[in-house]
Amino acid sequence: MDQLSAMRVFLRVVEMGNFTRAADAMGMPKATVSNLIHNLEAHLQTKLLNRTTRRVMVTTDGALYYERANQIITEIDELDGSLSHSRTNPSGRLRVEMSGAFADLVVIPALKDFHEAYPDISIDLGVGDRPVDYLAENVDCALRAGAPGNTSLIARRVGEVDLLACAAPDYIAAFGTPQHPSELEADHRLVNYFFAQNNRIMPFVLTRGEEKMEINGRYTVSTNDARSYSAAALSGLGIALLARFMARGALEDGRLVPVLADWQVERLQLYIVYPPNRHLSNKVRVFVDWLVRLLARSQLAPPD
Numbered sequence: 632m633d634q635l636s637a638m639r640v641f642l643r644v645v646e647m648g649n650f651t652r653a654a655d656a657m658g659m660p661k662a663t664v665s666n667l668i669h670n671l672e673a674h675l676q677t678k679l680l681n682r683t684t685r686r687v688m689v690t691t692d693g694a695l696y697y698e699r700a701n702q703i704i705t706e707i708d709e710l711d712g713s714l715s716h717s718r719t720n721p722s723g724r725l726r727v728e729m730s731g732a733f734a735d736l737v738v739i740p741a742l743k744d745f746h747e748a749y750p751d752i753s754i755d756l757g758v759g760d761r762p763v764d765y766l767a768e769n770v771d772c773a774l775r776a777g778a779p780g781n782t783s784l785i786a787r788r789v790g791e792v793d794l795l796a797c798a799a800p801d802y803i804a805a806f807g808t809p810q811h812p813s814e815l816e817a818d819h820r821l822v823n824y825f826f827a828q829n830n831r832i833m834p835f836v837l838t839r840g841e842e843k844m845e846i847n848g849r850y851t852v853s854t855n856d857a858r859s860y861s862a863a864a865l866s867g868l869g870i871a872l873l874a875r876f877m878a879r880g881a882l883e884d885g886r887l888v889p890v891l892a893d894w895q896v897e898r899l900q901l902y903i904v905y906p907p908n909r910h911l912s913n914k915v916r917v918f919v920d921w922l923v924r925l926l927a928r929s930q931l932a933p934p935d
Contacts, residue, residue, distance in 0.1 A: 637671040638700045721914040722751030728773035731758045732857035765906040776899040790901035790926040793875040797887045801867035816848040820869035823853035836897040
C-alpha cells in the first residue's frame, strides 16, 4: 500500500464528506478511493470512517488521525515546494490567526489583492484574541499585539499600534473631562482590556515629557476582544485606550472624543508569531511579506 497516497485520499474524503466528491476532486475512480481507505484502515487496524448512504462520518480515531496526517502532508508539500516551482507559485491552505479588529478593518478589505497575486493559496482565517495552541490547531502564523509569552514561538516585530485615550460624549457629560491622569483613579471609570493568556489587565500608561504615570483605576467592564472593547467605549461605559485606526471614524463623527490629549499613550507592538519551522514555508513567507506591506500602508508599520 502507498500509505502517503492513502493519507491524501483520506484527508480529501474527510474534507469533502463523500467518497464520490473526493474521487472527482482527485481525478480517480471511486473504487480506487474506497480501496485506499480500506487498506489504510486495515494497516492501522482501526476504523477511520463510518459510511452511510448519504455521507461519511469520521470516527474518534479518524479525527485524531486526520489532524496528524494533515500536519504531515502539509510539511511534505512545503518541503517539496521549497525545491520546486512553488518558490514562485506557492499554494495550499494557510491557517492564520488575528484579532477581529485587524481582520475586519485592515486585512480582509485588502485580501483580494493577495488572492490575485497568489491564487493557489487558500486562507483559513481564525478571528479573535483568545489564546491559541499553535501546534494542536495547526496554525501557521498569527498577528498579535504584544510580545508572546510563549518562548517556544518565533516572533517577528512588524508594526505598532498608536493608542489614544477617548470616551463617548455621554460619559463626558456624566463624569466630566479629566485634566490629569491622576483623576482617572479617583473620579472616573475605565474600560479595561485583559490578556486571556494570563488574565492580566493592561494598565493605562501615559507620558508627558519626563512625567510618566501608570493607572490601574476602577473599571466598569474589562474585555479580551478589541471590537468589544471599542463597543464598550462607544456605549459610554468609561474611558478607553483605543487603537487610532479603530477609533478614527468615531472621532470624526463625534461618537468619541479624545481626553488627556497632551499626554502620550504607550504604543502596542505588533508581532507576527510562528510555531518553530513554519516561518520557513513559502506560503507563509509570501503572506507575511504582503502583510508587512499592508501594515505600512495602514500606518501600522514601525518607524524607521
